[in-house]
Amino acid sequence: MKMYDVIIIGGGSAGLAAALEINKFRKSKILLLERDAELGGILLQCIHNGFGLKVFKEELTGPEYAERFIDELHEKGIEYKLNSMVIKLHPDKRVEYANIEEGFVTIQAKAVILTMGCYERSAGAIGLPGNRPSGVMTAGAAQKYLNIDGYLVGKNVFILGSGDIGLIMARRMILEGANVLGVAEILPFSGGLKRNIVQCLDDYDIPLYLSHTVTEIKGESKISSVVISKVKDFVPIPGTEIEFEVDALLLSVGLIPENGLSEACGIDMDSRTKGPIVNESYQTNIDGIFACGNVLHVHDLVDFVTEESRRAGQAVVKYLENQLEKSDNHIEMISKDGVSYIVPQQVNVNNINDKLELFLRVQKEYRDVNLVVRSNDTIIKTIRKKHMAPAEMEQIKLKVEDFDSVIGSISISVEERQ
Amino acid sequence: MKKKLICIACPIGCHLEVDVENNYAVTGNQCKRGVVYGKKELINPTRIVTSTVIIKNGIYNRLPVKTDGEIPKSMIFDVMKQLNEVVVTSPIKMGKVIIENVCDTGINIVASRSM
Incomplete structure (x- = not known):
């Protein structure tokens, strides 16, 4: 059986960054496994700009962002396999994969990094009512058809869900000559970035129906119209129906980390992030199996994703050098009032160099509040926030000293300003 | 008169207030880009355009392209029309100029990946 120091499952933005970071700090035998025909993951179909402002200090398109990492991977001579699907991951870090040239192969690693990314919630997942004619698809599927294959999936389009992919696709379809009749969002606020509301909807006068959802899909073999209704507490209000004649309905209703492999391997999952529970080193409950990027939580x-994967890569280097302390004695991170999740979920202070970065999401929109970090009743840190929303990930940095008075657990909550 | 805008210079999306009478003075921004955006958006709004062109002999049918700078918002559909007439042949390197000075904007269309 072939041996590797590190096997990375998924050659998208997370896998690329983790591989390069490990290579930077330790000469290691790394293998990157990618199921698609190319490295780069979902970035390749995200042809719009807005990527790289933090990492490269310039604004790039998705393919440009990916190509910089792929070029560097080639430069460093890091091994990767394309069209290679991982079938099974074992807790002893054996990895089974298959491809056309080699058939079915089992290999062994000292460490495994899960970087499988996420997938889109589908019509079934949200219990979309009405028929299932052709023309109903996820926004990401329509994006791939258009940007990679060159097919426009409809001329009169409606979009359910105001996630970023839906907003980006609204503009993209308009530019290619389609009519986008509207975007419906069941929540009273958009799940997408504000700049995308401006430059994708407002720029092209596309109406955004907040507190609305699709209540009927009409059409036999092909979609002919959608009906939307206003909702109150997620329940449609009779008499508020609006019907749109369409030939396509795109769904942009959320992303779910793709953890089939992780769950089958026995990795403990967080029911809120839908990703593995990890510690400060991005290590799961199984020794030597790490996770980063959208498979861990949707960014x-x-x-x-790149920054997180670099931190995970550095932790894997420490693991390979036997510098990660193993201990069940960790601090538990607890999401309190207003906080929906915190990553990492567990912290072993002895493995933190000087600071720890925590990522969290809040449950609803807040203005002028405090994010309060506590251990039992002691306040460790208070951060004033002018504006927070579920669509925008929050970041809290804690110094090693901040953990001095911590016993057992840390809680984070959203609180009124006194 | 103060105009309210959301900055699109980066994903943060600052809520800007632009004082039109006071030489388009911008408040609410977190960086210099907001000052530039706030003024320009009200005087001469511009955008980066990203799209695709047909590619022959590539692994896919479409090559992603972008404007290498911002073009006037009013020219977006003229640029899209030009892009629909372009057919290129693989291999193409990322950054290669596909259309020079598109629609007389002084901006080029460049390939945004190698294929």
């Missing part, structure tokens, strides 16, 4: 920006 707003690829730049954050």
Whole structure:
């Protein structure tokens, strides 16, 4: 059986950054496994700009962002395999994969990094009512058809969900000559970045129907119209129906970390992030198996994925050098009032160099509040926030000294300003 | 008169207030880019345009392209029309100029990946 120091599952932004970071600090035998025909992951179909402002200090398109990493991977001679699907991951870090040239192969690693990214919630996942004619698809699928294959999936389009992919696709379809009749969002606020509301919807006078959802899909073999209704507490209000004649309905209703492999391997999952529970070193409950990027929790920006994956890569280097302390004695991170999740979920202070970066999301929109970090009743840190929203990931930095008075757990909550 | 805008210079999306009578003075920004954006958006709004062109002999049918600078917002559909007429042949290197000085904007269309 072939041996590797590190096997990385998924050659998108997370896998690329983790591989390069490990290579930078330690001469290691690394293998990157990618199921698609190219490295780069979902960046390749995200042809719009807005990537790289943090990592490269310039604004790039998705393919440009990916190509910089892929070029560097080639330069450093890091091994990768394309069209190679991982079938099974074992807790002893054996990895089974298959491709056309080699058939079915089992290899062994000292460490494994999960970087499988995420997938889109589908019509079934949100219990979309009505028929299932052709023309109903996820926004990401429509994006691939258009940007990679060159097919426009409809001429009169409606979009359900105001996530970023939906907003980006609204503009993209308009530019290619389609009519985008509107975007419906079940929540009273958009799940997408504000700048995308401005430059994708407002620029082209596309109406955004907040507190609305699709209540009927009409059409036999092909979609002919959608009906939307206003909602109150997620329940449609009779008499508020609006019907749009369409030939395509795109769904932009959320992303879910792709953890089939992780769950089958026995990795403990966080029910809120839908990703593995990890510690300060991005290590899961299984020794030597790490996770980073959108497979861990869905990020707003690829730049954050890159930064997280670099930190995970550095932790894997420490692991390979036997510098990661193993201990069940860790601090538990607890999401309190207003906070929906915190990553990492567990912290072993002895493995923190000088500071620890925590990432969290809040449950609703807040203005002029405090984010309060506590251990039992002691306040460790208070951060004033002018504006927070579920669509925008929050970051808190804690110094090693901040943990001096911590016993057992740390909680974070959103609180009124006194 | 103060105009409210959301900055699109980066994903943060600052809520800007632009004082039109006071030489378009911008407040609410977190960086210098907001000052530039706030003024320009009200005088001469511009955008980067990203799209694709047909590519022959590539691994896919479409090559992603972008404007290498911002073009006037009012020219976006003229630029899209030009892009629909372009057919290129693989291999193409990222950054290669596909259309020079598109629609007399002084801006080039460049390939945004190698294929």
